[in-house]
Amino acid sequence: MSILVNRDSKVLIQGITGQHATFHAQEAMKIGTQIVAGVTPGKGGRTHLGLPVFHTVEQAVEATGAEVSGIFVPPAFAADAIMEAIDAGIRVIVVIADGVPVQDMMRVKRYLIGRDSIIIGPNTAGIITPEACKVGIMPAHIYRPGPVGVVSRSGTLNYEAVEQMNALGLGQSTALSIGGDPINGCDFITILKAFEEDPQTEAVLLIGEIGGAQEVEAAAWAKDHLSKPLVAYIAGVSAPPGRRMGHAGAIVSGEADTAKAKMARMQALGAQVVENPAEIGATLRAVLP
């Protein structure tokens, strides 16, 4: 089992004819991801990587039954592509673009109200269910099937945690990053709910950052609703206030935004908080049976 994507998921790639999209679609297919179509407006009717290309998401969904989309279009076109996917009834939308204007995401989130799609990203490395389905840009070969659900903001910190888990023989049910932007397509709580419902997931690792209230809200939700151990790390203890640490959303704007404050509140809410990023793997090992 897994969350959101598995070996039966039919995936389409928006912007498939681009160089990065082509490369990552090929990589994803190597682990068995069922990519069924591509969308590039103006290039419909062609074949790319042996896949049919359509002008619109609607056409692609109609022809192939795709229910997951990986969006590889540039940031300036991302919002429109996301809303096109929502409109076409895509269930899981993964947005790789880094640099989507924040007010664009605001409009996307408004458009999403009353509709059921889950948006992962923007500014995400994507989502992977090991050896089954990958929609994203992470190195698939480091991920192994196993009992830990992994959700992070950052992509590379997700890899780091997974490598530590590998060294201890711990695999992942599904791993994803929700992205480093101030307005994320989906929040940590949405993902925790999915992990709670997944029987394969025995523990959840949440990797957050400075800035915003999401991590603490997730810990508060977990306290009442998550029956599995929650291990958490918050990056940015050494970050100075008022500066954006690479990610647009990683900024300490007030006392509650600091890594220390978040960790203290999450610990108080029952999460197993790791202070040293090098001890994520060992902490997970300890909470699992």
Place this chain on the structure above:
Amino acid sequence: MNIHEYQAKALLRQFGVPVPEGRVVHSDAHAAAAAEEIGGDRWVLKAQIHAGGRGKAGGVKVVDSIEQVQIAADELIGTHLVTPQTGPAGRLVQRVLVEQAQNITQEYYLGLVVNRDAQRITLIASSEGGMEIEEVARKTPQKVIRETIDPAVGLLDFQCRKVAARIGCVGKPMNALVRLMKGFYRCFRDKDCLMAEINPLALVNGTELMALDAKMSFDGNALYRHPEIADLRDFEEEDPREVEASGHGLNYIALSGNVGCIVNGAGLAMATMDAITLHGGQPANFLDVGGGASPEKIANAFRIVLEDSQVKAILLNIFAGINRCDWVAEGIVQAIRDQHIQVPVVVRLAGTNVEAGRRILAESGLNYIEAQNLDDGAAKAVQALQGAEA
């Protein structure tokens, strides 16, 4: 991206927000001429730097003769103004805004912000203008009025009236305030702002509303659709190393420690800094090389990190996903060879093409310290630092 007060006022004026008549000048002689042109008998001179807290730091002067305008401008231009936001070195004042002084009846606060919790734009207003809004929120939270805006319909008239009534701006000026708020919001939305403040918003001569100070910052990711805003960027207000780094596609932020960091990904970069701190060291910088880092990009990263003379050791931590460890290794070899690097370099490579990367480094015959993982890397960097100091 931040802009100067005079630029923000010019922008707001385009959206129908009244601002005082003013001129930007670069010299005391021009200041006097500007004051005569504007007319009146009392003027305000305001140092134009991006940092806040100018008033208390002596960066704002009110004078009542043309001679005094010239003297005040002379005092301001060319000095390094130190405010709580500039750091001890202060900021060089190169421009002064000369405005007619206003007869203020009442001061309000008006702000717009991208509210990440609501995932919408929120209008913030207060009857306590002229003070920092954070301070008002701390002392009298009931005086901070918030109204969140639905992006589908924008800021509505009734919302503006609600806010006006709650900050006590009723009677004649109320309609003007509604118009002003709507113009302010349109500006914020159309120009992709992240934060904007009019503080104070003044009621002048008991009748007229006017933005006496304005601060705006813009979404760097949206500048591609606002070339006119991108043109307002003042590179002299930014750290020259950060500007140079961004020119090379590197995200660099100077900090105060002595372990230079070169990392891919913002999250891993922060975690690397944290690991160094846990081992008793202090990071000299945040640096994210991003994805698809070429050997040249890595070599540039070394150069920029080493421009900081505080740096006594470097920790390079790359977990390659879309990056390639072999390219990174070539960049390290290039940097160590060409830049005659004297400080110890600790290298942790993982992910895509890691074996090829390690081989390139091993065969280079250069001096570096290999680390097995994040913890090992941070420990060895701090250790190397102690060796370098001994």
